[in-house]
Amino acid sequence: MAFFSKNSRTIINNLKSKAGLSRLMKQSRNCCSMSCLNNTNCCRFIPLTTIPQLRNPDSYSHKKGFLFCFQRFQSTTSEQQFASLPNGEHNQELDFPGGKVVLSPEMQFLSESPCVYNHCYRVLDDNGQLISNSNFVQVSEEIAVKMYSNMATLQILDTIFYEAQRQGRISFYVTTIGEEAINIASAAALKSDDIVFPQYREPGVLLWRGFTLQEFANQCFGNKADYGKGRQMPVHYGSNKLNYFTVASTIATQIPHAVGAAYSLKMDKKDACAVTYFGDGGTSEGDFHAALNFAAVTESPVIFICRNNGWAISTPTSDQFRSEGIAVRGQAYGVRSIRVDGNDALAMYSAVHAAREMAINEHRPILVEAVTYRVGHHSTSDDSTKYRPADEIEWWKMARDPVTRFRKWIEANGWWGSETESQLRSSIRNQLLQAIQIAERAEKPPVNDLFTDVYDNIPSNLHEQEKWLRGTINRHPKDYPADVPV
Amino acid sequence: MALRNIMGKRVGIGLMGSRALSTATCDVESGSAKSINLYSAINQALHVALETDPRAFVFGEDVSFGGVFRCTTGLADRFGKARVFNTPLCEQGIVGFGIGLAAMGNRAIAEIQFADYIYPAFDQIVNEAAKFRYRSGNQFNCGGLTIRAPYGAVGHGGHYHSQSPEAFFCHVPGIKVVIPRSPRQAKGLLLSCIRDPNPVVFFEPKWLYRLAVEEVPEHDYMLPLSEAEVIRQGSDITLVGWGAQLSIMEQACIEAEKDGISCELIDLKTLIPWDKETVEASVRKTGRVLISHEAPVTGGFGAEISASIVECCFLRLEAPVARVCGLDTPFPLVFEPFYMPTKNKILDAIKATVNY
Numbered sequence: 001m002a003f004f005s006k007n008s009r010t011i012i013n014n015l016k017s018k019a020g021l022s023r024l025m026k027q028s029r030n031c032c033s034m035s036c037l038n039n040t041n042c043c044r045f046i047p048l049t050t051i052p053q054l055r056n057p058d059s060y061s062h063k064k065g066f067l068f069c070f071q072r073f074q075s076t077t078s079e080q081q082f083a084s085l086p087n088g089e090h091n092q093e094l095d096f097p098g099g100k101v102v103l104s105p106e107m108q109f110l111s112e113s114p115c116v117y118n119h120c121y122r123v124l125d126d127n128g129q130l131i132s133n134s135n136f137v138q139v140s141e142e143i144a145v146k147m148y149s150n151m152a153t154l155q156i157l158d159t160i161f162y163e164a165q166r167q168g169r170i171s172f173y174v175t176t177i178g179e180e181a182i183n184i185a186s187a188a189a190l191k192s193d194d195i196v197f198p199q200y201r202e203p204g205v206l207l208w209r210g211f212t213l214q215e216f217a218n219q220c221f222g223n224k225a226d227y228g229k230g231r232q233m234p235v236h237y238g239s240n241k242l243n244y245f246t247v248a249s250t251i252a253t254q255i256p257h258a259v260g261a262a263y264s265l266k267m268d269k270k271d272a273c274a275v276t277y278f279g280d281g282g283t284s285e286g287d288f289h290a291a292l293n294f295a296a297v298t299e300s301p302v303i304f305i306c307r308n309n310g311w312a313i314s315t316p317t318s319d320q321f322r323s324e325g326i327a328v329r330g331q332a333y334g335v336r337s338i339r340v341d342g343n344d345a346l347a348m349y350s351a352v353h354a355a356r357e358m359a360i361n362e363h364r365p366i367l368v369e370a371v372t373y374r375v376g377h378h379s380t381s382d383d384s385t386k387y388r389p390a391d392e393i394e395w396w397k398m399a400r401d402p403v404t405r406f407r408k409w410i411e412a413n414g415w416w417g418s419e420t421e422s423q424l425r426s427s428i429r430n431q432l433l434q435a436i437q438i439a440e441r442a443e444k445p446p447v448n449d450l451f452t453d454v455y456d457n458i459p460s461n462l463h464e465q466e467k468w469l470r471g472t473i474n475r476h477p478k479d480y481p482a483d484v485p486v
Numbered sequence: 487m488a489l490r491n492i493m494g495k496r497v498g499i500g501l502m503g504s505r506a507l508s509t510a511t512c513d514v515e516s517g518s519a520k521s522i523n524l525y526s527a528i529n530q531a532l533h534v535a536l537e538t539d540p541r542a543f544v545f546g547e548d549v550s551f552g553g554v555f556r557c558t559t560g561l562a563d564r565f566g567k568a569r570v571f572n573t574p575l576c577e578q579g580i581v582g583f584g585i586g587l588a589a590m591g592n593r594a595i596a597e598i599q600f601a602d603y604i605y606p607a608f609d610q611i612v613n614e615a616a617k618f619r620y621r622s623g624n625q626f627n628c629g630g631l632t633i634r635a636p637y638g639a640v641g642h643g644g645h646y647h648s649q650s651p652e653a654f655f656c657h658v659p660g661i662k663v664v665i666p667r668s669p670r671q672a673k674g675l676l677l678s679c680i681r682d683p684n685p686v687v688f689f690e691p692k693w694l695y696r697l698a699v700e701e702v703p704e705h706d707y708m709l710p711l712s713e714a715e716v717i718r719q720g721s722d723i724t725l726v727g728w729g730a731q732l733s734i735m736e737q738a739c740i741e742a743e744k745d746g747i748s749c750e751l752i753d754l755k756t757l758i759p760w761d762k763e764t765v766e767a768s769v770r771k772t773g774r775v776l777i778s779h780e781a782p783v784t785g786g787f788g789a790e791i792s793a794s795i796v797e798c799c800f801l802r803l804e805a806p807v808a809r810v811c812g813l814d815t816p817f818p819l820v821f822e823p824f825y826m827p828t829k830n831k832i833l834d835a836i837k838a839t840v841n842y
Contacts, residue, residue, distance in 0.1 A: 195590075229623040238622045245589070246622035250613050256579050257614070260586020260594070267541075267568060267592075274586070286606070290579030297574055298583075453624045454659050456683040459712065459759035 113324050120371055121351060122341035126400070128408025136350040137189075141415045146208075147188050147345060148410050149424055151180040151403045154204045156428045157213065158376070161220060164436055165234075165380045170220045174235045176201050178343070178375030181402035182307055184208055185348035186275070186370075190356060193272035195261050196244045197254040200235055201307060202277045209242040213431050217439035229453070230445040252278050252285035255304065259295045259365070262302035266363055273301040273359040281312025283326050295365035296334040303355045304335075304367045307342065309374035314387040330367035342370030343402035346409065373400065446485040447473070519701040524694045527669035527702045528557045528634075531676040532595065534706045536565045539593050542680070544570045546580055546597030554599060555636055555695050581607035581633060585615050585685075588630035593680055601637035601689055602649040615685040616660030629683035634676070636692035637665075638730050639780055639826060644819040647692075650729075650781035650812070655687050656758045656790065662686040663757040664711060665729040669700040674709030675755065682711060691730035714761035716768065720750035722840055723774040726765055726791055728754045731778050731827065738832035747840055757787055765791065766798050773804040774839050778827050783811035805842035808835045 092103045123134040139147070158175040165173040176183055183204025190196075196205055203216065215227075219237050222230035228238060228246060238246025245254065258276035265272050282288060283306060295302050306326045310317055323329055330337030336358065340351045348370060355366040373396040377384040384393065410416040447469075451462045458466075472479075473486055480486075522530070536542045544561055550572045552559035562570040573580050577598055584594040598604045604611075611633070619627035639648045655663045664679050664686055666672035672690065679686040691698075717732070718739055727735045732753055739749035750768050754760055769775050775795050777788035792807040810827045818825055 197586075227623045227625055228621065231623065232621055236621070238625055240622075240625040245626060248614070248617075248621060250609070253582065253610060253614050256582025256610070257586035257589060260583040260588070261590050262586075263583070264587050264590035264592055286578055287582055287610075290574075290576045290582060293574050293576065294579045294583050298571075453620045455662075455759070456619070456627070456629060460762070461759055 112322070114328055118324055118328055118339050120339045120341055121347050122344045123347040123350065124344045124405060124409055126405065128405045128412065130346075130409070136346055137353045139188075139346065139349060141413070143188060144410050144413070145415055147184050147349070148403075148406055148416060150184045150187075150204060150208050151345070151406060152421075152424055153213075153428050154180050154183060154207055155403055156425060157203070157207070157216065157432060160429065160432045160436070161216075161234075162376075162380065164220075169436070169440060170234050172234045172380055173220070174200055174379045175376035176204060178373050178396060178400075178402070179307055179309060180204060181345040181348050181406065182305070182342045182370045182372060185345040186277075186305055186352045186368075189349045189352035190275060191272065192243065193270065194243065194356070195258070195265070195272065195274045197258040197261070197274065197276040198244065198247055199251070199254065199278045199282060199307075200247045200249065201279065203235065203237060205277075206237055206239060206242060206244050209239075209244065211237065211239055211242060211244075212435075213428075214435040214438065215239075217432075217435040218442070221436075221439040221442070222444060223439055223442035224445045225439075225442060226445070229449045231449075252282040252287040252291075254278070255282070255285075255287050255291035256294060258302050258304075259291050259298065259300050262295070262300035262359075262365070263298050266299070266301055271360060273303055273356055275303045275305060277305045277307060279312060280306065280308040280310065280317050280320055280326065281315065282306070283329070284312075284320055292330070292333040292335055292365065292367070299363045300365060301359040301363055302365045303352065303359055304365065305352070306367070306369045307372060308369055309342075309372045311374045311378070311384070311388070313378040313382060314384070316388075325369055325371070327367060327369035335365050335367050337367035337369065339369045339371060342372030343400055343405060345402060345406040372402075444481070444484045517703050517705040519703045521699055522669055522702050523696050524666075524669045524672055524690065524698045525555050525557050525696065527673040527700075528676060528690060529559055529561075530702065530704070531673040531680075532558060532561055533564070534673075534677060535593065535595065535680045536561060536569060538706060541591065542569070542593035542595060543587060544595045544597070545573050545584070547573060547575055547599050549597050553597065555692065557634075557690075557695075558597065577603055577605075577607040578610055581610040581615070581631075584631050584633070585610060585618065585628045588628035588685070589618065589626055591630065593630045594628075594632070595680060596631065596633045598633060598635040600647055600649075600692075601635040601651050602646045604633075604635055604651060604687075607633075608654070611655070611661065611685075611687065612658050616658045618660075618685070620660060627683070628685055631685040632676075632680045632682075632688060633686070634688045634690060636695070637689040638691045638693055639817070639822065640693050641822065642819065643692075643817070643822075645816045648817040648822070650689075650779065652687075652689055652728075652757055652779075653781055653785055653787045656787050658758075660685070662711060662759065663689070664755065665689045665691070665757065666755070667691070667717075667729055667732045667753050668694070668698055670702045671709060671753075671755070673702055674707050675711070677706065678708040678711050681708065686711075689729065693730045709755075712756045712759050712761055714755060714764040715753045716750060716764065717753050718749065718751035720748040720772065722748045722772055723750065723776060723836055724765065724768040724772045725749055725751045725832075725836075726754060726775065726777045726788075727751070727779060728757065729780075731780055734827070734829050735778055735832055737829045738836060741829070741833055742836045745837070747836060749836065754791075760791075762794055762798075765795065769795055769799045770802055773802055774808075774842075775803070776808040776810065776832070776835055776839060778810040778832055780812050780827065782814045783809055784814050786811050805839045808839045810835045 093100050094103055123131055123136040125131055154176060158177055161173045162175055164170050179201060183202050187205040187208035218225040219228060220234035236247040238244060255276050255278060258274040262274035308326055312320055325339060327337040327339040338351055340347050351368055355368055358364060359366050375393060375397045451458055451466050532544055544558055548554055549558040550562045580596050584596040587594040615628055615631055637650050652663055662684055664675055666675045676688055679688050725735050735751055739751055742749050750772055752765060752768060777791050779786055779788055788809040788811055795807055810832045813825050
């Protein structure tokens with residue numbers, strides 16, 4: 001990703017005004033160094049001139065220390081080179097164990113923000129019209145219609161399940177409103193062999209792969225048809241058949257898992273990659289940092305998709321990080337990255353498609369930052385009007401809806417109409433209501449499933465505990481829910 | 487097992503004679519054996535693991551050149567950089583990556599350089615590895631994950647090269663915790679851990695890496711998990727321990743014998759799920775229990791064993807359950823000899839229990 005620019009000022013002037021841009025423009029003057037003012041090559045990043053002092057390279061003390069003597073076997077020729085450097089030479093290169101560094105006698109600090117604004121890739125404008133001179137990956141009518149149908153289905157799924165929670169029929173729910181394009185378009189660009197490690201706001205990926213409305217409902221009701229055997233809260237879906245690892249409430253823990261899985265795919269020479277999703281909040285976790293670094297070092301074919309939706313529950317991104325978004329961090333780890341308009345389904349599709357090719361063919365990780373807005377509350381336990389203006393939410397919901405935007409594009413192509421629209425919506429709605437009824441009436445998993453799968457086999461202590469529990473149940477049946485078979 | 491007195495510090499006594507009393511089933515007896523130390527035995531186990539399973543991987547900090555304790559010597563040369571590799575210095579990454587690798591059906595053998603540094607990985611171990619199978623309804627599992635870490639006192643390790651953190655992990659349903667006492671045990675147990683379809687944390691007593699030398703069969707063999715071993719038979723008191731502490735306990739047993747006290751010594755080997763049956767059977771015989779471990783006494787795993795024994799054997803007990811453990815302090819340097827559960831501390835407790 002090149003931030004190199006000969007005419008950095010021209011580019012900055014040509015950018016559309018966005019929040020924070022004026023701050024950027026001010027900064028570009030103080031960009032890299034004092035010499036920046038006279039130098040139109042301001043944004044060529046010259047590394048720091050401070051050279052770490054190597055004292056005794058032969059008895060290098062490891063951060064943690066060893067009990068037994070440890071010799072560094074790599075030779076460090078830098079000491080000799082350093083000694084023979086003539087003074088006052090500009091831009092000399094030096095060979096360090098970590099790689100070549102270009103020297104300079106000018107003291108320069110790398111700016112805290114990139115000089116050139118990190119472009120956000122979009123292909124469809126706000127009205128769903130293709131932007132001229134855009135490059136994107138072509139989508140067939142069949143795929144485009146399937147994408148739209150899935151996006152609309154996801155919207156309806158969310159609305160109805162949210163209502164079900166409000167009615168007390170399920171205990172909890174998390175919507176994906178506003179992020180339908182990220183979910184569906186990214187899923188459409190992947191293949192079924194790609195292994196998905198979700199956070200919890202990506203049910204659309206499962207939907208695309210064929211998880212049925214009944215299967216969603218079963219998990220939310222925790223009935224005996226739930227593949228998770230009723231052990232977790234609603235929306236904690238998982239499907240080994242569809243290569244979608246089970247959702248867990250823990251944030252960002254799945255990101256390093258995806259790297260290990262990707263490494264396995266590489267070793268098996270599979271034509272597949274691992275994909276993991278997380279929010280802006282998740283990028284603050286240590287596991288994010290660990291995973292990107294590991295992915296780069298192990299050269300694993302993994303796609304990191306960040307849903308930067310502006311909020312981590314009530315925490316806006318300005319309280320979350322001070323980097324210029326997430327994509328810029330990729331470079332710090334040696335990971336190629338892109339920033340995409342997350343509400344542009346076509347751009348999402350194209351970016352993930354390209355990312356997948358690079359990941360698999362070049363054995364490299366790719367970071368995709370999808371910029372979007374979390375229209376819904378964080379979950380049914382949240383009322384986001386407490387920390388953000390209701391009209392802001394409303395604006396994003398109406399004016400920036402990714403589903404409407406994509407619909408306009410497929411309608412303009414003659415692939416969709418108002419009749420198909422109303423048919424789809426009423427059909428999905430009916431199917432969902434039915435699925436919920438069936439799920440609600442179904443039996444819960446038996447109490448024996450409390451004890452299975454802790455290990456591959458039930459250990460003796462759990463056999464004991466189950467016996468003891470059954471005794472208690474017999475003596476005090478009223479203490480226990482009637483719908484769980486004993 | 488002969489403990490060579492290299493550093494002039496602790497001198498152990500061979501547990502060789504007690505092998506005949508082993509209740510473990512294994513085909514250890516066939517084939518040739520060589521006298522090797524603990525790190526060599528572990529190294530052999532790793533060689534066997536990678537040889538017998540092309541989907542086995544070894545990774546962690548500094549494992550490529552052989553590891554800071556030489557446990558991974560020769561692996562990278564023999565099996566290649568793709569299967570044996572250094573990771574960045576990041577324990578949460580090592581375990582997180584390992585979980586992903588294991589979830590795809592591989593045998594991920596992760597090394598944490600010192601058990602003292604395992605805590606950044608604690609979330610991945612407790613919230614992810616331990617619950618991976620259960621939360622998915624058995625659709626997924628990371629049973630192929632084995633995490634190895636050197637643990638325990640070494641004579642001069644101080645706070646951060648001496649810890650025994652096993653108790654933290656014993657409180658986590660879904661993982662197994664295994665601790666070998668000797669080279670022969672280590673090879674067989676490690677191979678079982680690697681091949682066990684559950685995530686396992688394997689703590690290796692670093693004190694014994696060089697000092698413990700034993701005849702170890704050269705072939706591929708496994709020792710069963712969740713089976714405790716009575717390594718010394720007795721009738722007056724049951725002693726329970728694991729890892730390096732057992733050799734100290736055995737010295738105490740031998741001296742107690744001179745005073746006419748017959749001690750039964752049990753190596754727990756697997757701490758969770760632990761073999762309550764074997765311990766209970768022994769306590770029913772002797773009526774007295776003493777547990778010893780290096781980890782601080784409060785909340786140590788000895789507390790679990792004590793509570794369980796009291797629950798099942800209260801009327802049989804002739805005396806309170808005794809615990810001779812580390813003090814409730816960070817592991818000190820200069821004060822290590824005062825901190826440690828020594829032979830004499832154990833001997834005093836044996837006598838006090840017997841004379842209760």
